[in-house]
Amino acid sequence: MSTSQSLQAPKPSRAVSIWLISVWSMILAMVLVGGITRLTGSGLSMVEWHPFMGAVPPMGEAQWNEVFELYKESPQYQVVNHWMDLDSFKSIFFWEYIHRLIGRLIGVVVLVPCLYFMARKKLSRSLVWKSMFAIFLGGMQGLLGWYMVKSGLVDDPAVSHFRLAAHLMLAFLVGQWILWMWLDLRYQGQSRQIVDSATRRSLRGFLLLLLIQIVYGAFVAGLRAGHMAMTFPDMNGYYLPHHFYAEGGIWNNLLHAPLAVHYLHRLLALVALIWGIKLFLRIRGQQPAASLKLVNQALLLLLVAQIGLGIYTVLSFISIPVAVAHQGTAYLLTGCVFYLLHRSKVDKLSR
Numbered sequence: 440m441s442t443s444q445s446l447q448a449p450k451p452s453r454a455v456s457i458w459l460i461s462v463w464s465m466i467l468a469m470v471l472v473g474g475i476t477r478l479t480g481s482g483l484s485m486v487e488w489h490p491f492m493g494a495v496p497p498m499g500e501a502q503w504n505e506v507f508e509l510y511k512e513s514p515q516y517q518v519v520n521h522w523m524d525l526d527s528f529k530s531i532f533f534w535e536y537i538h539r540l541i542g543r544l545i546g547v548v549v550l551v552p553c554l555y556f557m558a559r560k561k562l563s564r565s566l567v568w569k570s571m572f573a574i575f576l577g578g579m580q581g582l583l584g585w586y587m588v589k590s591g592l593v594d595d596p597a598v599s600h601f602r603l604a605a606h607l608m609l610a611f612l613v614g615q616w617i618l619w620m621w622l623d624l625r626y627q628g629q630s631r632q633i634v635d636s637a638t639r640r641s642l643r644g645f646l647l648l649l650l651i652q653i654v655y656g657a658f659v660a661g662l663r664a665g666h667m668a669m670t671f672p673d674m675n676g677y678y679l680p681h682h683f684y685a686e687g688g689i690w691n692n693l694l695h696a697p698l699a700v701h702y703l704h705r706l707l708a709l710v711a712l713i714w715g716i717k718l719f720l721r722i723r724g725q726q727p728a729a730s731l732k733l734v735n736q737a738l739l740l741l742l743v744a745q746i747g748l749g750i751y752t753v754l755s756f757i758s759i760p761v762a763v764a765h766q767g768t769a770y771l772l773t774g775c776v777f778y779l780l781h782r783s784k785v786d787k788l789s790r
Contacts, residue, residue: 462549473607514594514596607656635725652707
């Protein structure tokens with residue numbers, strides 16, 4: 440192999456691998472803290488966005504009072520939290536501050552090691568471009584987060600559920616992009632598991648269904664639809680969907696009506712369970728390699744856990760630890776699907 444070739448395709452580095460897994464794990468932490476921020480009503484406590492200087496929290500009573508006075512001008516304080524004193528405000532400010540701080544730390548943990556590994560020629564050309572794209576997506580995630588927060592600082596003290604869904608979805612996709620980079624590195628030069636075309640299509644279809652379900656989970660959260668039906672398997676004594684539709688047409692209901700959105704979220708969970716079981720059996724029938732077999736089993740276990748946590752979230756009257764675990768499990772489940780997609784391929788000769 441020539442010198443130029445060796446520079447373009449360096450040997451897999453343990454340090455690079457640890458770096459990527461660390462970033463993926465930090466994004467999981469970001470997803471969990473984001474869930475806490477939303478459930479505690481903390482997301483609108485910081486009414487300004489300073490990408491760089493905002494890493495420093497208020498220092499001293501004077502700065503705290505200044506920040507609190509800014510919050511008093513927000514719709515959330517005037518409509519919802521007008522009873523708050525400074526100590527109560529600090530408790531919600533904490534979670535939003537931690538959420539933004541983790542986002543900044545992720546940016547540093549991605550950028551600084553990336554520049555170091557590039558300087559040391561530890562990254563292939565492909566991995567360099569993928570790292571640059573990950574940094575771009577991370578920056579867009581920060582902008583999208585502020586765009587989401589701004590929607591709750593105008594008149595209505597609630598963020599747009601569409602912007603919330605976009606913010607959550609981008610976080611998931613950035614995390615799985617990092618996972619894909621790690622898989623490229625971890626299995627560099629190794630052959631993939633051969634599966635039939637039907638299995639591959641089923642994997643892709645399940646991923647699409649899972650992403651739609653995640654969007655609807657964000658809709659449920661943004662519209663506070665979970666608080667409107669805290670029974671299972673019925674919804675306030677009803678099973679059929681027509682009880683939850685209001686005037687305005689089906690599309691308006693599916694996107695805006697809280698009970699209709701909640702009903703569809705439950706229905707999609709049932710579809711995902713049936714699809715996931717069939718997918719698990721299909722992949723198992725392909726006699727997968729040990730790693731794929733393990734991830735396939737994890738996918739089924741996480742799917743069952745995810746649905747169980749969703750049910751318990753409703754029955755527990757939206758317990759914060761349970762709801763946050765529900766969101767984090769969705770992230771892990773999505774990772775399993777991306778892993779299976781990365782490590783499998785269709786034999787072109789058998790198509």
